Amino acid sequence: MYPFLAFSSICHVLFLHYVYRMNESNSQSEEIKAPVTGEKSDVYRIRTKDNREIILVGTAHISQVSKELVHDTIETENPNTVCVELDEGRLKSIQDPNRWKNTDLKDVIRKKQLATLIANLVLGSYQKRMGAQTGVKPGSELKEAVDLANEKNIPIVLADRDIKITLKRTWACTPWYRKFSLLGGLFASIFDKTEISEEELQKIKEKDALNSMMQEFGKTFPEVKQVLIDERDQFLASKIKNAPGNKIVAVIGAGHLRGIASIIEEDKELPSEESISVIPKGTAIWKIIGWTITLAIIASIVLVGYFAGIEKAGQLSLQWAMLTGGGAMLGAIIAGGHPLTVLVALVMAPFTGLTPLIGVGFFTALTQVYVRPPRVSEMETLTDDIWQVKRWWKNRVTRVILCFLCPGIPAIIGKILAIFKIYQAF
Known part of the structure; x- marks a missing residue:
């Protein structure tokens, strides 16, 4: 798999593109009510029924503030376990960011994976371009969490679903007529000149804009939101709930914060990980x-x-x-x-x-x-x-x-x- 944050390629770059564009026209959104008294709205503490403490840290993947928040939270809390929004493949990618440069194109084409590579390339490039505007490499906060946990000998749980499964489920569940819109959004992102600063990133996270954008995105692409956001909320929440230890710090994207918090706090019944990891068989x-x-x-x-x-x-x-x-x-x-x-x-x-x-x-x-x-x-x-x-x-x-x-x-x-x-x- 080509770049690090390629967990759903076409649909995810479209979502990022959608969020950044919507932010320009929603700068007056109402502020989010901080879920934790006395703390930043990016940090959400939950006390479970069995008296375990789960600390959710919502981040932006190209934010220096998020990177520092992750570092400070892990240092201060000294948790028993650190959960990160990564899977095995993306962990290897952030540990060896130059790995994709050795990609064998002949092998990619023979395996009929060139379309996937193209979508991943656009997403990785889009994240890199946005990261260049804030001076932060995409996923730096996740790398910070992994590095600091290793340094402090804290067990790490890779809490996200395999990116290949997410991509295949998204594509399989999306009706053919919406696939054209996804491809159009991917193409449009290439020519998008939207600029975003660290301050604007924090505004998106600190206001209700992100939640309203996700709802609007869900109306436009309901199947994509179901697989990309809702299912992964469930998958991540399951991994976090089952992580060992009495104090857990979970580093997740800000877009997942509300969903995961709601699932854990209300102790909602979750589907099995296997049931949301099956690739639907395509119609013949x-x-x-x-x-x-x-x-x-x-x-x-x-x-x-x-x-x-x-x-x-x-x-x-x-x-x-x-x-x-x-x-x-x-x-x-x-x-x-x-x-x-x-x-x-x-x-x-x-x-x-x-x-x-x-x-x-x-x-x-x-x-x-x-x-x-x-x-x-x-x-x-x-x-x-x-x-x-x-x-x-x-x-x-x-x-x-x-x-x-x-x-x-x-x-x-x-x-x-x-x-x-x-x-x-x-």
């Missing part, structure tokens, strides 16, 4: 539709050959190859692909157009990464290059991504035109 309807279209195309050409002659069927087959292959070839050229990549687009698109299992972008991206492998320096500048469109064609990594994305759309257009030509033949 789209594969059925895809194969039905494929069979209809082939059957139509065969019927044309039977009634109008082999020559006419050959013409339709050639038109299919030229329209789908030509469209993909045009996309590969726009992407700045190597001549061999362009040739692969031309040859493979007529075949991939007949199957719903794989797209032409898989072959063009794989070809491009073999003939123009990225340099180490380009991996190092990738998170900066992604925000400048003019660099997309200069960095070999982003060019591989372009070769993955660009051939598909014109190939689909060519496929539609070819189907229309076949229809006209009857």
